[in-house]
Amino acid sequence: NQTFFFLLGGELSSIFSRKGEVKRIHYLIILPKLELVEKFNKKLSLYANLSSDGRPILGLDVKDVLKMLFDIYDKAIFIPAHIWTPWFSLYGSMSGFNSIYEAFDDLTNLISAVETGLSSDPNMNWRIPELDNFSIVSFSDAHSPSVNRIGREATLFELEKLTYINIYKALKGENDNNKILMTVEFFPEESRANNFLCPICQKKVTLGVMSRVEELSKRKKDFIDPERPPFKRTPPLIEILAEIFKSNVYSKKIFDKYLDLVKKFGPELDILVGNVNKEEILKYDPLVYKALVKIEKEEVILDPGYDGEYGKVLIEIDEDADLTKTKINKTLF
Numbered sequence: 001n002q003t004f005f006f007l008l009g010g011e012l013s014s015i016f017s018r019k020g021e022v023k024r025i026h027y028l029i030i031l032p033k034l035e036l037v038e039k040f041n042k043k044l045s046l047y048a049n050l051s052s053d054g055r056p057i058l059g060l061d062v063k064d065v066l067k068m069l070f071d072i073y074d075k076a077i078f079i080p081a082h083i084w085t086p087w088f089s090l091y092g093s094m095s096g097f098n099s100i101y102e103a104f105d106d107l108t109n110l111i112s113a114v115e116t117g118l119s120s121d122p123n124m125n126w127r128i129p130e131l132d133n134f135s136i137v138s139f140s141d142a143h144s145p146s147v148n149r150i151g152r153e154a155t156l157f158e159l160e161k162l163t164y165i166n167i168y169k170a171l172k173g174e175n176d177n178n179k180i181l182m183t184v185e186f187f188p189e190e191s192r193a194n195n196f197l198c199p200i201c202q203k204k205v206t207l208g209v210m211s212r213v214e215e216l217s218k219r220k221k222d223f224i225d226p227e228r229p230p231f232k233r234t235p236p237l238i239e240i241l242a243e244i245f246k247s248n249v250y251s252k253k254i255f256d257k258y259l260d261l262v263k264k265f266g267p268e269l270d271i272l273v274g275n276v277n278k279e280e281i282l283k284y285d286p287l288v289y290k291a292l293v294k295i296e297k298e299e300v301i302l303d304p305g306y307d308g309e310y311g312k313v314l315i316e317i318d319e320d321a322d323l324t325k326t327k328i329n330k331t332l333f
Contacts, residue, residue, distance in 0.1 A: 002267075005162060008037050011055045011081055011141070012044075013088060014062045024088045024095040025062050025103070026055070028115065028139070029069060030077035032164035040072050066107050075168050078110060079137065082117025083125075084209040090114070093212045100130055112171040113137045118153065118186050119209040121233065126225040127217035135171045136228065138183040152236040154269055156181040183231045184273060187300075234295050237261065237268045243315050244291045261288070291315050 009030030016023055031037050041050060048056040058065060069076045080100075083090040090096050090103055097103040104111065113135035116122060122136045138153040159166040160177045170178040188209065235243075238258045242249040245257070262268055264284065265276045274296065282289040294300060294315050 007164070007167070008032065008034065009077070012065065013055055013057045014060055014065060015057060016059055016061045018061060022095060023062075023097070024092070025090055026081040026085075026088045027062065027065075028077070028079040028081050030079075030164075031073060032075075036073050036076075040069065043068055043072075063104060063107055066104065066110055070107075070110055075165065077112045077168055077171060079113050079115050079171075080111065081115045081139075082119065083114050084120045084212055085117055086208070086212070089117070091212060091216060093208075093215075098216060100134075112168065115139055116153070116183070116185065116188075119188050120213070121185050121188050122183060122228060122231045123224070124188070124209075124213050126228060127213060127219040127221070127223055129218050132225075135173060135180060136183070137171070137180065138185055138231075149236070151268060152184075152186050154184045156183070156269075156273075180229045182229050182273070184269060185231050185233045186235065187233050232273055232296075233298065234272045237271060240291050240295065240315065241288070244287050 007030050009028060011026055011028050013024070013026050029040070031040065044050060044056065044058070047060055048058050050056050066078060069078060080090040080103075082088075084092065086092045086094045088095065090100060091098075100111070100114075101108050111134060114125065114131060114137070116125060116136060116138045122138075125131050125136050137155040139155065140150055140153050157167060157170050158179050158181045159170060166178040169175055170180055173179075234240075238249050238254060241247075241257050241261075242251070242254050245254065247254050261271065261284075265271050265281065270276055271281075271292070272295075274292075278289060278292065281292065300315055
């Protein structure tokens with residue numbers, strides 16, 4: 001039996017004009033108590049219909065939302081979401097800002113962390129010096145509650161005790177007793193080839209994340225920040241199973257296999273980050289074992305995405321390989 005805990009939070013969207021330019025940004029807000037949530041919602045309801053959308057749209061400047069939030073509670077958690085997504089984010093190529101300080105001005109110190117989104121990894125964000133003083137986290141949205149969506153990105157914490165204030169301290173880096181251990185990331189690759197034309201329709205594609213990172217970065221591509229928590233890239237478990245068993249993620253066969261795995265070995269994230277005995281997985285199913293080893297070594301084929309199409313992670317497995325000679329790379333990427 002497991003106990004589940006929930007933070008009181010959600011994602012908001014601000015679409016507003018500043019200095020004659022339309023800005024669109026998504027962000028996460030988390031509060032510790034229901035009475036604070038109710039107080040904040042009452043203020044928000046003056047500007048948006050909160051019941052019309054799981055991610056309410058506000059016509060307010062994001063700085064005004066931030067002021068409103070911290071007037072209610074001075075240790076609120078505010079996290080700009082998926083900060084490189086072209087249309088709705090902090091650094092978005094189509095509607096964002098060129099600097100976090102440009103976006104939030106003298107309120108920038110109130111930000112708890114920044115969130116990578118599916119389209120970037122922590123090391124891509126390390127290249128931006130102005131983010132050095134902000135924690136980098138990864139989460140999954142809840143728009144699609146299928147098992148190949150929830151938890152495909154995650155942040156692992158080490159806390160003295162599981163409380164809101166300790167999570168706040170971990171995000172703000174206030175002490176070593178509460179900290180971020182690592183993040184789990186989806187593969188973020190995209191395509192710059194073909195002169196920014198879609199390979200299918202030949203129309204110009206939206207300026208992608210990698211291009212935007214190159215535009216704003218001040219550090220080289222191979223820059224490593226040893227002070228940052230590690231991260232690991234992996235597809236969701238059900239997508240791994242669908243790939244190696246050549247089936248659809250929504251098929252009963254794959255779902256049954258997924259359920260059997262988590263029943264035998266525990267939560268999906270434990271399986272993906274290596275917190276299970278791989279020798280037992282080898283006995284259970286050699287194909288699953290081989291796939292996890294391939295992913296741990298990043299020996300996968302990346303089929304990049306483009307406008308309207310997500311990239312794919314392809315796993316090629318030699319079913320005749322001698323498993324006794326396979327060495328597992330314990331390094332987190």
